């Protein structure tokens with residue numbers, strides 16, 4: 375479902391005389407349906423960079439990144455948007471809050487975007503908000519004023535609303551209490567059971583051991599000259 379072949383990445387520092395920093399070379403990785411792969415490696419090894427390339431935020435210098443049959447490294451912007459709507463979910467640590475949109479709608483939005491009937495989308499949103507312990511009294515309010523932890527849980531609910539065939543998870547259990555951490559681990563297990571291919575960064579070692587099938591140390595993709 376996610377195929378990465380011989381990918382390299384350089385950063386060009388335009389404000390520092392155009393210095394070229396090679397950060398990745400020969401990155402290859404394959405993630406099948408129902409599989410969860412953890413990216414590991416020291417700080418600065420390139421975990422976030424690889425995730426951003428898979429999501430199409432950073433362009434690879436060479437190689438292929440194929441998600442659900444779409445080569446992200448070569449796709450048109452509208453193809454990337456369709457991929458993100460239908461196939462590839464990204465759960466970051468932080469919610470991008472849209473002012474005045476109620477929490478229930480924020481969570482249901484990915485389902486409405488793929489044409490799920492409104493009643494079904496809202497029911498799924500409410501189920502997830504309940505599981506993640508967001509008080510019912512908050513569901514009709516915009517999450518703008520929510521606490522950091524509440525916004526993080528709303529973001530997780532939104533990220534797991536639609537059954538994406540492929541998912542990227544950036545520290546999904548960071549700073550959660552035990553009960554909510556357990557819920558997130560169950561959501562990951564449920565996603566795997568329905569066949570999602572998952573790539574994630576997990577600093578929480580116990581979480582990684584429980585939900586990940588394999589670990590890839592991205593420092594093996596650090597260019598030799600770097």
Ligand SMILES: Nc1ncnc2c1ncn2[C@@H]1O[C@H](COP(=O)(O)OP(=O)(O)OP(=O)(O)O)[C@@H](O)[C@H]1O
Nearest residue numbers: 385386395397415416417418419420421422423424
């Ligand atoms: N936009 C950018 N411009 C220039 N260099 C960058 C950029 N983003 C990342 N880098 C460099 O690429 C390397 C990999 O960074 P990256 O954030 O992917 O590491 P990481 O493994 O995710 O680290 P951490 O665990 O600290 O989050 C680092 O040396 C970083 O300085």
